[in-house]
Amino acid sequence: MKLLTANRLTDGLVLWYAGGPDLSGWNEDAALATRLEDEAAAALLEDWKARETEVVAPYLVPLLDENTLVKREYVREHVRANGPTAGQTAFDTARQHQRGEVF
Template sequence: MAPAKPKADLQQIVTANRLSDGLVIFLGAGNVWTENVAEASVLREPAAVEAALEFGKACVAERLLVDPYAVDVTVEADGPVPTRLRERIRAFGPTARTDVENAAPPRAGAAA
């Protein structure tokens, strides 16, 4: 677990993976874990981040989740958005398009 960043514009959420099914989860209001990043509590104080991580450690001890850690976010109209690509993929899903059968252009000479 990475320690909270001591900076003035701190905005972080806490994420983990649920042990029962491996799904990505986020810590929301009232220390409730949610699958929806939009419901994640944005923490702006290092002490709040540390408290959330301590709660995550307690949940690990109870075998509810694994690997809780803090993620830097920006706050947009729809809620928090992780700043790193890896965390955006965890929050919002794969970067590959799923609405097309084959997104690659056909090769020259290939049968149509």
């Protein structure tokens, strides 16, 4: 199981693929990311790699199960999904979406 993530070209913010054929299907909230089967994820990644006017640097994040990141990816993806863990913008992303930490 995998998540598809990237940065939006115009502002660089982290996006998560949440279904649909165009950029409106992506969401800044990792909690809403679509859990993808491996084959579908690989196909979507190839599709979005070519759509460079919308997203930058797309890649797949492996999951152990629906809500658990693979340990190797944990810190990095936890930070990307929830915001920096310290300082003025601590957990900014989670707060903007009025939720607790995901993953």
